[in-house]
Amino acid sequence: MRQSQTGCSKPEILRLLKRATTREVYRLLTRAVGIPDYGDLRPTRQDRNITLTAAARHLGVWPGTLSRLERGQSRNDQLADTYREWLASREEALRSDVAVRRRRHRPQAGCSGHCFVVVCIVVDLPFMARPVALPVLARLWRPEQETTKVQLGAELVGLLAAAFVDRRIDVVADGAYHGKPLRTLPETGRGPAASSPTRCCTSRRRRTPAAVGHG
Known part of the structure; x- marks a missing residue:
């Protein structure tokens, strides 16, 4: 007009x-x-161990469409938001599943999973054709404690050496107890009779009467 x-x-x-x-x-x-950044979609999906085909099937789109969205070659804000929400829900589900598995496989008191460090004395019995290991000392080892099994074994050997201050003690243990605490055993006994000629030495082959193991 x-x-x-x-x-x-x-x-x-x-x-x-x-x-x-x-x-x-x-x-x-x-x-x-300004174009929204879709660069977080693909790394997040790969961290969840989700294939592109599985994600596309859940979202109801073609895998090629989802691939172009992840690489930033196409824009679809609504699909990207839905994709992120689904990936976040998958993360929560994965954490919940891991927590359930940990509770399921967590050892309970009195059940399997405990380990006892046992010190035995090897003796020859007249009615046996081979030597027998008689358990005399034992300690319970738990995975959460700071003391190792080798340290517990060394403590038990020290108690045995203090009880037999006039005897030579040869410690025989398997490869699991090949550690510094058992390699540096005292040359003499412990306790009041520490001056007695008690000697501790380690070996992987049984020679004389003491053995360390776990059960």
Whole structure:
């Protein structure tokens, strides 16, 4: 109406409208528009050990569509938000499943999983064709405690050496007890009779009467 009042004809008015529309479209096309970052989708999916096919099947889209979204080659904010929510729910489900498995396999008191460090004395019995190991000392070892099984074995050997201050003690243990505490046993006994000629030495082959093991 305003252009008609200025004396413009109908073709000129249409030309002015086309120019205004072209300028508006050009400004929209040349203006920088922020694009959401989808770079977290693929690493998150891979951390959950979820295949692209499984994720696409759950979201109801083609795997190629989801792949282009993960690589930032296409934009779909609604699909990206749904994808993130589903990945977050999968993480919570995975944590819950891991917690259930840990509770299921956690050893209970009195059940399997405990380990006793046992010190035995090897003796020859007249009615046996081979030597017999008689358990004399034992300690319970738990995985959460700071003392190792080798340290417990060394303590038990020290008690045995203190009880037999006048005897030579040869300690025989398997490879699990090949540690520093048993390699540095005292040269003499412990306790009041520490000056007695008691000697402790270790060996992997049975020679004389003491053995350390676990059961």
